[in-house]
Amino acid sequence: MLSKRSLVGIQWRFQTLAVLFFMLVGMSVYAADPAVSTSEEAISAGKTVFNANCKQCHKLDQKSVGPALRGATDRQPLDAVKAFIKNSSAVIGSGNAYYTALYKEYNNTVMPAHEFLSDGDLDNLLAYIEHGDKVDPNAAAATATAGGGAAGAGGGIPSEYLSIILGVLVLVLLLILVVLGLIINVLTKYINKQDLSEEDKDFVSQKSDFGKVLKSDAFVIIITALVVALVAKTAIDGLYSVGVQQGYAPAQPIAFSHALHAGQLEIACQYCHTGVEIGKSANIPSANICMNCHTHVQNVQGKEGISPEIQKIYNAVDNNQPIEWVRVHNLPDLAYFNHSQHVAVGGIECQTCHGQIQEMEVVAQHSALTMGWCIDCHRQTEIATEGNAYYDKLVQLHSDSKDALKVKDIGGLECAKCHY
Structure with missing residues (x-):
């Protein structure tokens, strides 16, 4: 028979072991709690997700159409942040106090649902939001100062001088x-x-x-x-300029600023020009694409009421009438050009042909877009063959040449490429 003192000792030991057991379980659960990744691979993948889905309305460290995103996982639990990204309406409807207040702060603007994002996409996105593209203010100031000095020293002589x-x-x-x-x-x-x-x-x-x-x-x-000689040169220059609209900058029915949207707000060209990666034409955006943002953004920040230019979009939608944008870039019917072939396959940046579009208040035709201009580009542009098995055989056949594989080497100068 065990004494009372022995029973008490056994009970004390059991309680101690139980406490230690639950402490270890708690520590293991806490340690297993998912954290935001800091790997470069995750951050890079997350930047791609951010640019495709979030960049139009958000920035990392400052307010835009929506709030600054950096620190989102500090303000709310990780699972809550993921749930909000996937379906903000459902989280607000569940009574989450933080997101409800945020919803009211931004004039009841509903963030589109992103149910199509996988858990891996969300993990990568949050890795980029928390750890991507961080800028040290002191370093940035020093760089700006140094850059200003460099510009003054080696930036060329100003035109007035x-x-x-x-x-x-x-x-x-x-x-x-x-x-x-x-x-x-x-x-x-x-x-x-x-x-x-x-x-x-x-x-x-x-x-x-x-x-x-x-x-x-x-x-x-x-x-x-x-x-x-002067008369002949003038006549020849005039003949060569027929059909060339370089510098053409027509007034549009709505004063749309690419400097604001593509420059300041950093909205990707593909968001409005939806066909640029999938078809021949880049597509002129319809009013519903404008309304994706302007349903909520009705004026310049800090001003009240709907601005006159944004009101024109509302009028077009209310009257079921298309906005009659004036086309700026227009090739003759005898020439074939495919945007997706150049942008998606060739990896050509928009600025290569259209100039610094993100700095233009009024869009102007930057390049000549003549046959000679296109041929010159085909002679100089190298083929992006890395990671594309389609070009493996061509690269092999071209291996004896000292020059890189260029568009001209794969038929880029053949007449039938553009005229058929």
Whole structure:
């Protein structure tokens, strides 16, 4: 028989072991709690997800259409953040106080659901949100200062300085001519004082007869040749410019700013021009694409009421009428061009052909878009063969050449490529 004291000792030991057991279980559960990844691979994959789904409305460290995203997992549990990304309406409807307040702060703007994102996509997205593209303010300031100095030292001579330099050079040339004239005058007077023969005096004292020069056959022939060459060049330049709309910047029915949308807000070109990666045409955006954002964004931040330009979008939707955008870039019907072939397959950036579109308030045609311009590009552009098995055989056949595989080497200069 066990004594009472022994039973108490056994009970105490059992309780101690139970406490230790539950502490270990709790620590293991806490340790197994999923954390945001810091791997470069996850951050890189997350940036792709962010650019495709979030960049239009969010930035990492400052407010845009929506709130800044950095620190989202500090403000709410990880599972809650994932659930909100997948279906914000459901989380708000469940009574989550934080997200309900956020919903009201942004004028009851509903974030689109992202049910199609897998758990892996969400993990990568949060890895990028929390750890991607971090900027040290002190380093950024130092870089900006250094960059400003570099620009001042090696950024070239400003145009106003060039004008001043040219003006000074012209003035110097005029002064040289004046000095030469004075020297000739002094020398002439000095020579005339010498004991010269009549023939030498006549030679020294002779004056130029510009009338005879202007009437001479040589002068007439030279001037005639110059005029004919100038007229011919002007005519040829005019013929070559037929159909070339470089610099064309028409006024649009709505004053849409690419500098604001593509530049400041960093909205990807593919968001509005939906066909650029999948079809021949990039597509001019319809009013419903505008309304994806402007259902909630009705004016410039800090102003009240609907702005006049955004009101035009509402009018088009209410009246079921398309916005009659004026086309800027237009190739002739005899030429075939496929956006997806260049953007999706060739990896060509929009700016290559359209210029710094993210800086344009009014879109203008940047490139000539002539046949010569296209052919020159095909002669210089290298094929992006890495990771594309389609080109393996061509790369193998081209291996004997010292030059890289370019578009011209795969038929890029054949007439039927663009004309058929």
